[in-house]
Amino acid sequence: MVLSPLAPAAFPDLPVIDGVRFSAAAAGVRYQGRTDVMLAELAQGSVVAGVFTRSSTRSSPVLDCEAKIKKGGTGRAAFLVNSGNSNAFTGAAGDGSVAAIVDAVSDVTGVDPTRVFTSSTGVIGERLPHDRIIAKLTELNATLAADAIAPAAKAIMTTDTFAKGSGRTVAIDGQTVKIAGIAKGSGMIAPDMATMLVYIFTDAMISQPALQSLLGTLTDQTFNCITVDSDTSTSDTLLMGATGASGVEVGESVAFAQALHDVMLDLAHQVVRDGEGATKFVEVRVSGAATDSDARKVGLAIANSPLVKTAIAGEDPNWGRIVMAVGKSGAQADRDKLTIRFGDIVVAVNGWVSPDYTEAAGAAYMQQQELRIAVDMGLAGGLATVWTCDLTHEYIRINADYRS
DSSP: OOOOTTOOSSOOOOOOOTTEEEEEEOOOSSSTTSOOEEEEEEOTTOEEEEEEOOOTTOOHHHHHHHHHHHHOOOSOEEEEEEEEEOOOSOHHHHHHHHHHHHHHHHHHHOOOGGGEEEEEEEESSSOOOHHHHHTTHHHHHHTOBTTOHHHHHHHTOSSOSSOEEEEEEEEETTEEEEEEEEEEOSSSOOOSSSOSEEEEEEOOBOOHHHHHHHHHHHHHHTGGGBOSSSOOOSSOEEEEEEOOTTOOBOTTOHHHHHHHHHHHHHHHHHHHHTOTTOOOEEEEEEEEESSHHHHHHHHHHHHHOHHHHHHHHTTOOOTHHHHHHHHHSOSOOOGGGOEEEETTEEEEETTEEOTTOOHHHHHHHHTSSEEEEEEEOSSSSEEEEEEEEOOOHHHHHHHHSTTO
């Protein structure tokens, strides 16, 4: 797999979270010799929150995690994640695979089965060879280490070209709280809840209901604002564990919420930067809409348009396609009040091309790797920002033979 040109220089040096240990192994779920399963163990006193896909064809692991999150609770916990097979659209067999893995993880780690959360990512519609995963659990449990989050991030990759991680350390009332997260995602990215697969850990003290509420709010500001190809996965899962090991209560902390937001947004942006075949990272800002909801509709219409995305890939400043996308969005719009900008370049104003705009300026701007498209609807105060990437020949190549 060729590394995305938008990839960071290296996997970040993440803070070690007290009360969390990680391990990874090659189970041969789909490919031999490839690290494809990870285990995370959370210490006694931990709480777990989660947000999941709203797809009506949710996978068995998602359904199991949803049920467990609703029960809340505090105590030891374990996350078991595999790549290569999503265990989605596998009926009763999929449920059986989840149950078998959960019971086996519980037996090996001693974690109560109601506190074992599983995720699977990869091909849809093929039975999960869960026996291969179970065969690796003794090894996974024996190699758990507090500083092994990087191998865990690599184990959950599918078509990703780089492992994704982000972390923050924040001071609260003179004490230190740490946050670290990993994610996978490259294609089938249009979250309708959380995203692909994301796992975030903190040593903060916070109740499960408070963490669940905060996670839902921040998801709408981060992962629900990205799209690669407009397709929502059957397996999208965001799990967060808080061990409380720092002894710092953060339930009302604005600083903690901001730090968590920053970690989530960083991970979301990394997913877009690793969009299958992506060569451009694009921010779409919409202002002046009738409502925030309308602004979001416009932003997603632009970000998901194949015509807009292919123009960006070809470095063509075809602003007419932006106009098209606004018009098809379903949001309230007035043609004669639209303003469009590429970065700081005013392309169109009051529903017509700006007299100062030149194609040469637009074409030069489109050659950059990081782009900003701004649309002002001229109606009211509705705002939204969406992040996306371009659509290239490489995206087609990857997805034309994904199962080969």
